[in-house]
Amino acid sequence: MKLIVIYGPPGVGKLTVAKKLAETTELKLLHNHMIADLIVPIFGLRTPASIEFSAAVRMMIYEIAVRHNTPGIISTVLYYPGEQAHKFLSDCEKMMASHGGELFVIGLTASLEALKQRAVSESRQGTRKITSPEKLEQVITEENLLATVPESVVKSLLIDNTHLQPEEVVEKIKSYCGIL
Numbered sequence: 001m002k003l004i005v006i007y008g009p010p011g012v013g014k015l016t017v018a019k020k021l022a023e024t025t026e027l028k029l030l031h032n033h034m035i036a037d038l039i040v041p042i043f044g045l046r047t048p049a050s051i052e053f054s055a056a057v058r059m060m061i062y063e064i065a066v067r068h069n070t071p072g073i074i075s076t077v078l079y080y081p082g083e084q085a086h087k088f089l090s091d092c093e094k095m096m097a098s099h100g101g102e103l104f105v106i107g108l109t110a111s112l113e114a115l116k117q118r119a120v121s122e123s124r125q126g127t128r129k130i131t132s133p134e135k136l137e138q139v140i141t142e143e144n145l146l147a148t149v150p151e152s153v154v155k156s157l158l159i160d161n162t163h164l165q166p167e168e169v170v171e172k173i174k175s176y177c178g179i180l
Helices: 014-023 032-043 048-067 083-098 112-119 133-143 166-177
Strands: 002-007 028-030 072-077 102-109 156-160
Touching: 002 014, 002 048, 002 083, 002 166, 014 028, 014 032, 014 072, 014 166, 028 048, 032 048, 032 072, 048 072, 048 083, 083 102, 102 166, 112 133, 156 166
Parallel strands: 002 072, 002 102, 028 072, 102 156
Antiparallel strands: none
16 A cells, blocks of 8 residues: 655645545545544644544554555645654554555645745635635744655655646656556
8 A cells, every 4th residue: 555645834735736646546535624624623723632633543544544455545734843743754654564555755845925826726715724825824934834854754755836737746746656
């Protein structure tokens, strides 16, 4: 099984890319909003309980999928740099390896100006996504959401999609992950 974890700041296109990748492969999509919709009403946003529960739910899904020979999962996440995120990614890598699976971590990035322009896109309207360029910049800055996963934690591919179409990003991911 291939587990593809796509991370990046709000507005970078994680879900758009993940959906296109799922459409062109047999991999299943587990996006961040599915998890948030389950957790936020009960535990709130970014509370110790919601962070713990999110990691546990994701890990349970990944492990059951790999044990039952699911071809793969594409999972989108926000990366909050720090020990908890690093432990989660390391645990994912160990769990996948112990079951003969592979972990691929993909970081999407774009210029702050591009992210702010994307914040007002029609696809973000009517969702829980940030739709204000000012709020987006504030959250990205306060939470350090432009940070990337250190290579010492897990090997990853970083793609700047400021000037790329989602299909181009998908092809880069497929190539990196060995998906034909």
